[in-house]
Amino acid sequence: MGEKYNEIILAFKNKGCRITEQRKNLLSIILRNPGCSCKELYYIARKEDGEIGRATVYRIVRSLVDLGYVERKNVVIN
DSSP states (O other): HHHHHHHHHHHHHHTOOOOOOOHHHHHHHHHHHHOHHHHHHHHHHHHOOOTTOHHHHHHHHHHHHTTTTTTTTTTTEO
């Protein structure tokens, strides 16, 4: 997970995105739970961080789709 995690963080930086703790935590959750839907990822993330919003999860997944790291149907890491 470490290499893919660092690759994606670098891609976010190159795109001009801020790398917040919440974004790093969400990325870690996504990498640990491949094949989950956005809704499932949201519930997993809420258990770890009660402050996280549904929109945040959907935004990061959309960003990962735009960068080519995941497929939208289920979050499948490429």
